[in-house]
Structures are given as C-alpha cells and as structure tokens.
Amino acid sequence: MTKRTPQPKTPARNAEQVQLPAKVAAASQPQVAPKAAHPHESLDRASRAAAAYMSAGVSPHAFIEAWSDWALHLARAPGRQLELAERAQENMTKLMAQSLLPRTDAAPAFVPKAYDHRFRHPGWEKLPFRNMQQGFLAVQDWWDYATDHLRGLRPEDADRTRFMARQMLDLLSPSNFPALNPEIIEETRKTNGKNLAEGARNFMNDFVNTVAQVHEPAPEGFQIGKDLACTPGEVVFRNDLFELIQYAPQTDKVQAEPILIVPAWIMKYYILDLSPHNSMVKHLVDQGFTVFMISWCNPTADQADLSLEDYRERGVIAALDAVNAILPERKVHAVGYCLGGTILSIAAATMARDKDERLGSISLIAAQVDFAEAGELLLFLDESQIAFLEDMMWEKGYLDRPQMARAFSAIRSEDLIYSRAVRRYYLGREDLPTDMGVWVSDTTRMPARMHSEYLRGLFLENRLTAGRFAVKGRVIALKDISAPIFAVGTETDHIAPWKSVYKTQLFTDSDMTFVLTSGGHNSGIINEPKLARGHHRISRRTAGALYVGPDAWVTQNAPQPGSWWPAWTSWLEEKCSGVVPAPSIGAPDKGLVPIVAAPGTYVHQT
Incomplete structure (x- = not known):
C-alpha cells in the first residue's frame, strides 16, 4: 500500500460562494499539509495498517x-x-x-x-x-x-x-444459541421455522451491506429534511469544514442575544433537531431564541490533514464571526454537545486568554474537559492502540464508519450486538425504525490528523486540564473563562460519564449551574418537556465558591421530576438583555446571503 497524497482543498463551491467579511474569510482558508514521511516509514506503516485491517483496528x-x-x-x-x-x-x-x-x-x-x-x-x-x-x-x-x-x-x-x-462470555451466552434460548424455540414452533428463514435473509442483507459498506437510505417517514432535521432555516455560511444554519424565527419578538450550537463532529448534528416533537432546536426557536447551528462536513481522504486547530479556528471561531456579522455588537450564547462541548471549551479558554469577550454564556451538554475518568472508551486507548488507529487512518486518510460503530457497540455488546443479532437473525424481526435509530446509523468519518491529535492530546495525555494544551504556541487555561457556564451530565452515560462531566467544576472558577439528568448520553439530553419523563438534579455554584465532590453533590440535591430543558431556557433568558424584533435571515450587505434551505447539503454526505 502507498500513502494517499492529499488533494488540494477547494474553496467553497459556487453558486453558493459569497463575499465574506475579511475576518471570516481568513478563518475559512485551509492550512498547508505537513511534509510527507520518509519512504521507509511508509513501508512500516503500510505493513501495520494491513495488520490493523485484519484485527478490525484492535491492537x-x-x-x-x-x-x-x-x-x-x-x-x-x-x-x-x-x-x-x-x-x-x-x-x-x-x-x-x-x-x-x-x-x-x-x-x-x-x-x-x-x-x-x-x-x-x-x-x-x-x-x-x-x-x-x-x-x-x-x-x-x-x-x-x-x-x-x-x-x-x-x-x-x-x-x-x-x-x-x-x-468472551457474551459470545458464549446461552441466549445466543437457538437450541438453548426458549424465546427462539417458542418463535420457531409458532411460525414453523419462518423466523429462521427471515433471519437468514436479514443476515445476508447485513453481511453484504457491511462488506460493501453500503449506507442504506433512511426508511419512509424518517427522511432528513422532511421528517427529521426539518426546523425551517437557511444555510447562511459555508466553508469546506461546515455549514452554518440560521433558523427562521417563530415569534415576533426574540431574545436579543443569539445561540450558536456546536455539535460533535463524530455525529450528524440533527440529534439536536430530530422529529418536531423532540427537537431541541425547535424548542429554543419556539421559546423566542435566534438559533444558529454548525453542520460539520463528513470528511473524505482529501481532508485527511484537517487538524483539531482547524475545527477550532475555521469551525467554531469562523461560525462565531459569521454570527457576529449577522447580529453585530451582541454577545453570543454558545452551546456545545459532546465533543462539540470540548472544542467549545478550548475555543472559550483561548478567547478568554486573548481578551475576546463575545461569549455571553457557555452551555456544555454531556461534554468533558478532563479525560482521566472518561469511561469505558478509555479501554480502547493506549499508545499501542492509538498507533494502530493512526496507521489505519494513514492509509485511508480517515477513520471509517465501521470502526466508530464497533467501538461504541462493544461497550454494551450484550444489548447493542447480541440482543439485536438474536432478534434479527433468529427471531426474524426487523428493527423498528425510530428517529434516534436512524440518526445512530447515520455515522460519520474522522479525518486522520484531527482524530490522532484528539486521541493523543485529550484522551491519552489529558493536556487540557493538565495545563499543557497550547493554541498558537501559548498554553490556555479553563480558569480564565469568566462567562457563566451551564453544564449537563446524564446518569447512565457510558461515553461521557457524569462524574467526568462534573469535573468541569474543578477546573473552572466562573458562575456555574450543573444539571444531572436521568438517561444516557443521547436519551438523557433529548428529553422534551411535553413527555415529562425521568428526573433531574440542579444546583448553582457562584463564582469562586469552594468545590463540592460529586457524591456529596448528589446527596445535597434532590431529584426533580421532568425534563431539564425548561430550567435551561429560563437560565438562558436570565443571561439575555431583553427582547427585540425578530431578525431577518443572513446579512446580504455583508455577503452572508441564504445559500440553501436547512438542513443544508453537508448533512446528506455519506
């Protein structure tokens, strides 16, 4: 194998190309790719990449x-x-x-x-x-x-x-064997074996799709832009890394300060804009907020050299510049979900260091800044494992979807792998489509350079809270952030464990409200008020107050029934300066004109 040579990045395509403000345009320019490795090293890496494919990326x-x-x-x-x-x-x-x-x-x-x-x-x-x-x-x-x-x-x-x-035990569970599983035996008797025939068909379909890496279209009733991600809006800015969506106001008056949402690039953004009844975006717009959303691209081999700094400067900061161009002289309430919260924290600490005071508040949703207790994902990560992944990504230019899906599924293999396999292949039952299920299957790729920097700098070396994370050659510190923070953890989160999310209080000094909600990494966050399920705990720590450990915090704060969304929207309203007439979409006088209707084009990339 030989290393794929990255192709030059092209500027934004154009019927949609616009004349950007100078600061936004500068942030949109791609960086120069690093120098190629020595040929002997390429031979070694190609050999290790081949071994990595044989072991499914596991060292x-x-x-x-x-x-x-x-x-x-x-x-x-x-x-x-x-x-x-x-x-x-x-x-x-x-x-x-x-x-x-x-x-x-x-x-x-x-x-x-x-x-x-x-x-x-x-x-x-x-x-x-x-x-x-x-x-x-x-x-x-x-x-x-x-x-x-x-x-x-x-x-x-x-x-x-x-x-x-x-x-190993999950593989040998009696539930996996038709002759030992009473549910399979009962279903086989009831259907005269039809379930096994249907299961064989499901298995062959999944096998072919996995080998060919076919991305199946969304089922009827779950079309992106029609049934999911259907909150009205327009893409008002685009570069090679992301599209910025501005959602149309649904009220005559809106809060003066806008909201900018930074989702994780490890997922499609519409987890926060699912069906109309459980869309966080629609909820915010209906409550009178002007909402902007980053929709990340699904990177290809040509974007292998995208860096973590690209995601900060040409992603978060470029989006913030565009929002400020559309709504000048207004602070912005920034919201980061999962890894989007991590990169938002890095951006906010850099802005604080550089005396940039454009953020009115910061909301970190299921987001970690310290990775010492990052949960079962750490089981996959050490020097050997990261080197294996780097070699796989070096050959292709990205970490492909199957590797990401396998890693998350293996954490709860008894339910996400084996229970599903029994249901599909022995009971012959199709997966019932849900909006969350369609989103979960709509996976993305990770550019090689960025993913390596993220795994090494944050997960493996934990530089951000160790005082060793540098931006543009200078170390940043989360304690420099003065904007008020609203942080959310979920009780059964196995991707961002709530005690790890809680440690944000340990590394910041600003006014912070912390919420612990029932549910998991996704189900606990997407908890619309009308459903009124589960519970949450909430408390406020004033700026400079003493730290309280997570176990003591739980005993001090009783659970409250229902969704945490109303508490969050009330908190956001308190941080706003009042209501103003609803703004128009974009800023045509500054070259930020509507390009295409939401959800845009990047969300459809496979």
Missing part, C-alpha cells in the same frame, strides 16, 4: 499486555487465588441449592445487570433454561470478581481484562 499487543499483567500479578497473590476458589465454591453451592430445591417463587441467586435484556423472556424462568441462565450469570459473576483491581496491577489493565472477559 493485539494492548490486549496481550493486559492479560499478561493480570495473570502475572494473580500468580504471585496466593491469598487472592484462595479468594477466587472460595468465590467459585460459593457460586457452585448457590447453583446446586437452586437446582436441587427449585422454587418458582424464590428469588434467583444471580440476576442480570440492569442494562442486560437478554433474559427478559418468561421462558428463562422455567427449567431447564433457568439453570442455564443462572449458570452463565454465576460464571459472569466470578469473572467480574476475578478481574477486580489487585494490588500492583495497573487499574487500566484490570478494567481491560474485565472488558475482554465480558466480551
């Missing part, structure tokens, strides 16, 4: 190292070995007692984890399936105990070993 060295570390420490811990033997004996005793004296009304000795849905069918409560289920859960319990932290063992190796053990 075997990283996992072998974890198993070796765990096994060697366990081998020299006779006391722990006795504990494990006793645990195995206890679990076997429980299983035998339950098998010899079966009682249908007795509580099971072992229960699945809260997120494990594999054994919900009533058939698992009957013999012999109950014994198979309990045997599997007993083994799972023993391995969880065996891979617990051990003195001298690196904590990340213990966690990684537990993860790998769980992956």
Whole structure:
C-alpha cells in the first residue's frame, strides 16, 4: 500500500460562494499539509495498517499486555487465588441449592445487570433454561470478581481484562444459541421455522451491506429534511469544514442575544433537531431564541490533514464571526454537545486568554474537559492502540464508519450486538425504525490528523486540564473563562460519564449551574418537556465558591421530576438583555446571503 497524497482543498463551491467579511474569510482558508514521511516509514506503516485491517483496528499487543499483567500479578497473590476458589465454591453451592430445591417463587441467586435484556423472556424462568441462565450469570459473576483491581496491577489493565472477559462470555451466552434460548424455540414452533428463514435473509442483507459498506437510505417517514432535521432555516455560511444554519424565527419578538450550537463532529448534528416533537432546536426557536447551528462536513481522504486547530479556528471561531456579522455588537450564547462541548471549551479558554469577550454564556451538554475518568472508551486507548488507529487512518486518510460503530457497540455488546443479532437473525424481526435509530446509523468519518491529535492530546495525555494544551504556541487555561457556564451530565452515560462531566467544576472558577439528568448520553439530553419523563438534579455554584465532590453533590440535591430543558431556557433568558424584533435571515450587505434551505447539503454526505 502507498500513502494517499492529499488533494488540494477547494474553496467553497459556487453558486453558493459569497463575499465574506475579511475576518471570516481568513478563518475559512485551509492550512498547508505537513511534509510527507520518509519512504521507509511508509513501508512500516503500510505493513501495520494491513495488520490493523485484519484485527478490525484492535491492537493485539494492548490486549496481550493486559492479560499478561493480570495473570502475572494473580500468580504471585496466593491469598487472592484462595479468594477466587472460595468465590467459585460459593457460586457452585448457590447453583446446586437452586437446582436441587427449585422454587418458582424464590428469588434467583444471580440476576442480570440492569442494562442486560437478554433474559427478559418468561421462558428463562422455567427449567431447564433457568439453570442455564443462572449458570452463565454465576460464571459472569466470578469473572467480574476475578478481574477486580489487585494490588500492583495497573487499574487500566484490570478494567481491560474485565472488558475482554465480558466480551468472551457474551459470545458464549446461552441466549445466543437457538437450541438453548426458549424465546427462539417458542418463535420457531409458532411460525414453523419462518423466523429462521427471515433471519437468514436479514443476515445476508447485513453481511453484504457491511462488506460493501453500503449506507442504506433512511426508511419512509424518517427522511432528513422532511421528517427529521426539518426546523425551517437557511444555510447562511459555508466553508469546506461546515455549514452554518440560521433558523427562521417563530415569534415576533426574540431574545436579543443569539445561540450558536456546536455539535460533535463524530455525529450528524440533527440529534439536536430530530422529529418536531423532540427537537431541541425547535424548542429554543419556539421559546423566542435566534438559533444558529454548525453542520460539520463528513470528511473524505482529501481532508485527511484537517487538524483539531482547524475545527477550532475555521469551525467554531469562523461560525462565531459569521454570527457576529449577522447580529453585530451582541454577545453570543454558545452551546456545545459532546465533543462539540470540548472544542467549545478550548475555543472559550483561548478567547478568554486573548481578551475576546463575545461569549455571553457557555452551555456544555454531556461534554468533558478532563479525560482521566472518561469511561469505558478509555479501554480502547493506549499508545499501542492509538498507533494502530493512526496507521489505519494513514492509509485511508480517515477513520471509517465501521470502526466508530464497533467501538461504541462493544461497550454494551450484550444489548447493542447480541440482543439485536438474536432478534434479527433468529427471531426474524426487523428493527423498528425510530428517529434516534436512524440518526445512530447515520455515522460519520474522522479525518486522520484531527482524530490522532484528539486521541493523543485529550484522551491519552489529558493536556487540557493538565495545563499543557497550547493554541498558537501559548498554553490556555479553563480558569480564565469568566462567562457563566451551564453544564449537563446524564446518569447512565457510558461515553461521557457524569462524574467526568462534573469535573468541569474543578477546573473552572466562573458562575456555574450543573444539571444531572436521568438517561444516557443521547436519551438523557433529548428529553422534551411535553413527555415529562425521568428526573433531574440542579444546583448553582457562584463564582469562586469552594468545590463540592460529586457524591456529596448528589446527596445535597434532590431529584426533580421532568425534563431539564425548561430550567435551561429560563437560565438562558436570565443571561439575555431583553427582547427585540425578530431578525431577518443572513446579512446580504455583508455577503452572508441564504445559500440553501436547512438542513443544508453537508448533512446528506455519506
């Protein structure tokens, strides 16, 4: 293999090209690509890239190292070995007692984890399936105990070993085998085997689509721009990195200060503008806010050299410049979701360092600034694993969609992989389309340079909160931010764990309101008020107040029923200076004219 040579980036295409204000235009120019590597290094990287494709992007060295570390420490811990033997004996005793004296009304000795849905069918409560289920859960319990932290063992190796053990057990679960799963047996009898025929068809369809990397169109009733991402608006600015959408006002009077939303580039933006009933964008517009949204491009090999700095300067700052050109002399309420919140934090700290006071407030939604406790995604990341990913990206110019999807699915493999496989391939049931499901399957690519910088600088080295993250050669500090902050974490988030999100309070000094809401990374955020589900906790920390740890914070703040959105919109209104007549779309006198109707063109890139 040979390294693909990046093609020169083209300026914005044009029937849509506009005369931009000088500051915006300067930020829109692509940067020069770095110098090519030595040919010998290219040979090595090509060889490693081939190995990475064979292992689906997983570094075997990283996992072998974890198993070796765990096994060697366990081998020299006779006391722990006795504990494990006793645990195995206890679990076997429980299983035998339950098998010899079966009682249908007795509580099971072992229960699945809260997120494990594999054994919900009533058939698992009957013999012999109950014994198979309990045997599997007993083994799972023993391995969880065996891979617990051990003195001298690196904590990340213990966690990684537990993860790998769980992956192997999930593969061998009795729920995955037709002859051992009562739900499959019942369905096969009921349909005379039609479910297996339908399942085989589903399997072949998924297999072909995976091999060919076919991106299936959205099902009927879930069309982007018609059913999803359908809040009215116009793209008012475009460069090679993003389109900026300005949404049409729905009220005669609006809050004077606009909102700029920065979504993560790891996903399509319309998670925040799903169906009309649960669209955060529509909710804000209906409440009288002028809303702008960044819609990132889906990068190709020609954009392999896009950097993290590009996403800050030619992304966030360019969008802010355009908003200021449309609504001059007004502060902007900036909102960042997931990685969009991370890059917004970097941009805000840089602006604070440079005495740029254009931000009226900052909302960080399920966004991390410190990555020391970044959850199970860290299990995939060490020097060896990142080098593997870099070699894969070096050959293609980007991290492809399948690698991203596999990483997120593996974290909850029992539900996102195996339960879905059983449902599709053995029960013969199609996935029921939902707006969230359509968005989840609409994955994106990551440009090689940016993703490497992000993984190394933030996840692996945690530079932002360690005081080692530099922008334009000068270190930035989150404590320089003086704008008020509204931060949101979700209770069951396995991508941005809420205690990691909470640590934003540890590294900032400005006035902060923190919300902890029920639900996960997406379901907890997309929680429209009309549905009134779940609960949330909320409190305010005044500027300069002492830090309170997350566990103490939970005990001090009782849960409140319903969505957190009304509390957020009230907070935003308090930060505004009052209402003014609704503005027009764009600024034609400054070259920012409507280009195309929302949701634009970049959202359709596959």
